[in-house]
Amino acid sequence: DFAGGEIFVRITVLGLGYVGAVAAAALARDGHQVLGVDVDPAKVERYRRAEVPFYEPGLDELVREGVAAGRLRFALAGEVEPGQLGDFVFVAVGTPSRATGAADLSQVEAALAWVAERVRRGRPAGAGVLRAGEAVDPQGGAGSSDGVGAADRVAMAGTEATAGTVWPAAAGGLRAPIVVVKSTVPPGTGRRLARRYLAPLGLAYVANPEFLREGSAVHDWFHPDRVVVGSEERAAAERVAALFAGYGAPVLVTDTTTAEMVKYGANAFLATKISFINELANMCDRVGADVEEVARGIGLDPRIGSQFLRAGLGYGGSCFPKDVAALDHLARVYDYPFELLRAVIAVNARQRLLPLYALREVFGSLAGVPVAVLGLAFKPNTDDVREAPALDLIPLLVEEGAEVRAADPQAVERARAVLPGEVRLTPSALEALDGARAVVLATEWDAFVRLDWEEAARRMDEPRFVFDGRNALDPARMAALGFRYRGVGRGRQR
Numbered sequence: 001d002f003a004g005g006e007i008f009v010r011i012t013v014l015g016l017g018y019v020g021a022v023a024a025a026a027l028a029r030d031g032h033q034v035l036g037v038d039v040d041p042a043k044v045e046r047y048r049r050a051e052v053p054f055y056e057p058g059l060d061e062l063v064r065e066g067v068a069a070g071r072l073r074f075a076l077a078g079e080v081e082p083g084q085l086g087d088f089v090f091v092a093v094g095t096p097s098r099a100t101g102a103a104d105l106s107q108v109e110a111a112l113a114w115v116a117e118r119v120r121r122g123r124p125a126g127a128g129v130l131r132a133g134e135a136v137d138p139q140g141g142a143g144s145s146d147g148v149g150a151a152d153r154v155a156m157a158g159t160e161a162t163a164g165t166v167w168p169a170a171a172g173g174l175r176a177p178i179v180v181v182k183s184t185v186p187p188g189t190g191r192r193l194a195r196r197y198l199a200p201l202g203l204a205y206v207a208n209p210e211f212l213r214e215g216s217a218v219h220d221w222f223h224p225d226r227v228v229v230g231s232e233e234r235a236a237a238e239r240v241a242a243l244f245a246g247y248g249a250p251v252l253v254t255d256t257t258t259a260e261m262v263k264y265g266a267n268a269f270l271a272t273k274i275s276f277i278n279e280l281a282n283m284c285d286r287v288g289a290d291v292e293e294v295a296r297g298i299g300l301d302p303r304i305g306s307q308f309l310r311a312g313l314g315y316g317g318s319c320f321p322k323d324v325a326a327l328d329h330l331a332r333v334y335d336y337p338f339e340l341l342r343a344v345i346a347v348n349a350r351q352r353l354l355p356l357y358a359l360r361e362v363f364g365s366l367a368g369v370p371v372a373v374l375g376l377a378f379k380p381n382t383d384d385v386r387e388a389p390a391l392d393l394i395p396l397l398v399e400e401g402a403e404v405r406a407a408d409p410q411a412v413e414r415a416r417a418v419l420p421g422e423v424r425l426t427p428s429a430l431e432a433l434d435g436a437r438a439v440v441l442a443t444e445w446d447a448f449v450r451l452d453w454e455e456a457a458r459r460m461d462e463p464r465f466v467f468d469g470r471n472a473l474d475p476a477r478m479a480a481l482g483f484r485y486r487g488v489g490r491g492r493q494r
């Protein structure tokens, strides 16, 4: 009865967004008893019916399976009793950007305070932490009710089934639960928050950054490239790593801040790759080269690698923009001018406006021009529209008077909430293209790439201008069908 190298354990997952829901369902599949917790009653209600409140391929099935097996349960944060936290509490709440670019840590702080409060309530008054080799004071100890200080070093003898119980597997005297932070937090955060919320209760903090990608999150969870666990308490980090031992990935055990920096380093590097190829693409447009061939040519060098060398409208989504901004902000806080990162951000911000510049060039004024935008999600196979290029572009087109219609197979509902009311939204590309004079491909959904472009040409009006923001269409074929095609860095059609 081993799962991933660790005996089946009880796990609470706090925050049931993309990361938390995948974590909860996947850990239940591994055989653990998992309690998924969120503060959003509507979400919890849907999970209880074994439904996933967002689109992520394969996740519905995993959740249904866990619920049916009785290993995956859900609760609202307020309903969870102290004794129910289990051996590990995974924190997977959001860390959005503040206006300054800094990471907003309020959800993480609330989550840690929530854990601390439950652990404290689960312990009899005056009881506290038992460290390896420390004696248990049968009187329960005297004093400090805030859980700090000498009195806190006295354990509650004989109390079972509270969150403060010493679990058999907790070698080295560590106490359940171990708090595992999957949320992306700026380097230095974990040490600071651990001191504030967990150390007084003797709870260990383990940074365990998550690298899964939306759209292939379930696959990514079970097939990680590496597992990174960082803590000031090595034994705790190793217990967390043991949960993932069955996944066969290299494990990196580091201190907390280093683990946090691995996540930011990875995302900043990937963002840099994208901005770099986009800079090359813009140069290709000027000198008349084809960036697709250039990317192939440089990507075959294993030191460079072919992934993340796709020129286009740049990166979006819930992670890259905010994580890069947070690292940039952190650099400012430390009075370090991270010049390269600033350029990465500036290039990306400009890149998503390329269709606007191209449309102005083709039509002069956009007033009254019917323009179709294909793709609202920030990438294919997700309904996530956070920081999606289309959502920056569309309001600008509307401001210039274009008559905008937009299509997306999954993201229409989410986009509707944030787009101007006059934009017509539909899941059907052909419907959006009806009577349009121009089309911007903003997300390379398979359904768009494989669209019946012959039929699209029939439905559209002159000049049938296509701005292929993802270099996903075949320029020669599009030209043959009567479109006026423009990609990113594929040489201008003059």
Ligand code: NAD
Binding pocket: 014, 015, 016, 017, 018, 019, 020, 037, 038, 039, 040, 043, 077, 092, 093, 094, 095, 107, 110, 111, 114, 182, 183, 184, 185, 210, 211, 212, 213, 214, 318, 319
């Ligand atoms: P999300 O916004 O989709 O989900 C966060 C969830 O947490 C929401 O359901 C929210 O209701 C809930 N929540 C907020 N406060 C809470 C609290 N105090 N207690 C319990 N639940 C609470 O976020 P996400 O996309 O899943 O990302 C979570 C974290 O993981 C972020 O830090 C993100 O940077 C990181 N991450 C995300 C991805 C990704 O692809 N989405 C990948 C790697 C890392």
